[in-house]
Amino acid sequence: MTDEKAMDQKTAVHRTWRKMPVAERGEGIYLYDADGKRYLDGSAGSSVVVNIGHGVQRVNDAMYAQMRKVSFAAPHVFSNAPLLALGKMVAEHAPGTMKNNSRAWFTCTGTDAVDDALRVTRQYFVSTGQRSKTLYISRWQGFHGNNIAVTGMHGHTGRRRMYMGLNINSPHIPPAYCYRCPFEMTYPACNLKCARALETEIRQQGEENVAAFVAEPVVGAALGAVPAPEGYFQVIREICDKYNVLFIADEVMTGWGRTGHWFGIEAWGVTPDIIATAKGMTSGYTTLAATIAREEIWAAIEKTGVPFLAGHTMDLNPVSCTGALEVIRYVEEYDLPKNARESGAYLLRRLEELKASDIIGDVRGKGLMCGFEFVKDKETKAPFPAAEKISARFQEAAMENGLVLFSGTGCVEGVAGDMMLVTPPLVITPAQVDELIDLLKKTLTAFEKQVR
Numbered sequence: 001m002t003d004e005k006a007m008d009q010k011t012a013v014h015r016t017w018r019k020m021p022v023a024e025r026g027e028g029i030y031l032y033d034a035d036g037k038r039y040l041d042g043s044a045g046s047s048v049v050v051n052i053g054h055g056v057q058r059v060n061d062a063m064y065a066q067m068r069k070v071s072f073a074a075p076h077v078f079s080n081a082p083l084l085a086l087g088k089m090v091a092e093h094a095p096g097t098m099k100n101n102s103r104a105w106f107t108c109t110g111t112d113a114v115d116d117a118l119r120v121t122r123q124y125f126v127s128t129g130q131r132s133k134t135l136y137i138s139r140w141q142g143f144h145g146n147n148i149a150v151t152g153m154h155g156h157t158g159r160r161r162m163y164m165g166l167n168i169n170s171p172h173i174p175p176a177y178c179y180r181c182p183f184e185m186t187y188p189a190c191n192l193k194c195a196r197a198l199e200t201e202i203r204q205q206g207e208e209n210v211a212a213f214v215a216e217p218v219v220g221a222a223l224g225a226v227p228a229p230e231g232y233f234q235v236i237r238e239i240c241d242k243y244n245v246l247f248i249a250d251e252v253m254t255g256w257g258r259t260g261h262w263f264g265i266e267a268w269g270v271t272p273d274i275i276a277t278a279k280g281m282t283s284g285y286t287t288l289a290a291t292i293a294r295e296e297i298w299a300a301i302e303k304t305g306v307p308f309l310a311g312h313t314m315d316l317n318p319v320s321c322t323g324a325l326e327v328i329r330y331v332e333e334y335d336l337p338k339n340a341r342e343s344g345a346y347l348l349r350r351l352e353e354l355k356a357s358d359i360i361g362d363v364r365g366k367g368l369m370c371g372f373e374f375v376k377d378k379e380t381k382a383p384f385p386a387a388e389k390i391s392a393r394f395q396e397a398a399m400e401n402g403l404v405l406f407s408g409t410g411c412v413e414g415v416a417g418d419m420m421l422v423t424p425p426l427v428i429t430p431a432q433v434d435e436l437i438d439l440l441k442k443t444l445t446a447f448e449k450q451v452r
């Protein structure tokens, strides 16, 4: 970026302290900065958001038409038509036995959706006289959001450590992470020990104290696109049922077609009790998130007459609900879950080629939620020292080459390990996958020389 064109970046705090290119416009899978440089958006906006691609005018038009009617309808006294239509549409797309048997609460960000999943769980157990159920079990190397309450619950060390002491530190079980199995076992001989660890934790904590188990079907930011193995969530579901523990699926990244299903959990054929979702629901055209819970959960709360005790000023927003409706219609019309399966399978095949590099240890993913992991030593799987900031540097090098990726760290005990997410918009074509891989390989070839 030339200095003349650079705007003053001192008055708004950014995600890094470095100067960033200024995004000017987007079209399909591409973004353009203020200097006219083109980037292939291999992260779908930022960590799995822009599922339908950039610049889809009909979404903006729909929101503008709503704005001309009413932009904000005081949610303490009004409902609004887009909200009602979206509630119906979400229930129609809900997985398994939640389909047309659930209600959704709409708020602003993925963190809110997760926080509200914890709230609806709590209010359900209070409403049904089970007050002692206060614990939420989650997994190490799982991420669920960034407010201070949720940082106590999730298991992404780098994003929670700072806040310990300010939040309630939830119990955690090991992740389902076959490349670095926490039990040093191999699937399927392991008999899914990582899933059975939930039963051990519930028994140790006391089932009367455990409210819910929270997990991402495919772990995003904290592991770099690691799907749980076949059978994992079936075992989780059985354990939750056995101990009267709710299962909250965090579908903030995996929802709305990303993994080749409308919701990621469908790949395991089980139905959660509550789903938190956001990102792809509006594809980043506006901000909106949803907490979807089974009908009987809401009905139990409703029966008490106490309203759901969540709420932010911007919840239930008619313009945002309109944006989500138009995005979901687009996903339906172009059958983007199908493209996520097809282009995703092709992307994963091509990413496998990266394993020829002696600094790439693993490649994984589901649908168009893919990732890879760096290692310093392929034999021992030893990670690079954290101080070398390998994934952040790779992200920067890719940007230089016109490729947007999302870097992560902490797959090794939360404090080491470098991963990259490769999650392009769901509209990507096989030819564009080739272009992405060319940019990736170009970046990797130069990068290997730097780090060896």
Ligand SMILES: Cc1ncc(COP(=O)(O)O)c(C=O)c1O
Residues within 6 Å of the ligand: 047, 109, 110, 111, 112, 114, 143, 144, 145, 146, 216, 220, 221, 250, 251, 252, 253, 278, 279
């Ligand atoms: C699985 C998961 N849950 C929750 C969140 C929090 O969402 P948001 O950043 O919209 O608050 C994220 C964000 O990346 C996420 O990946």
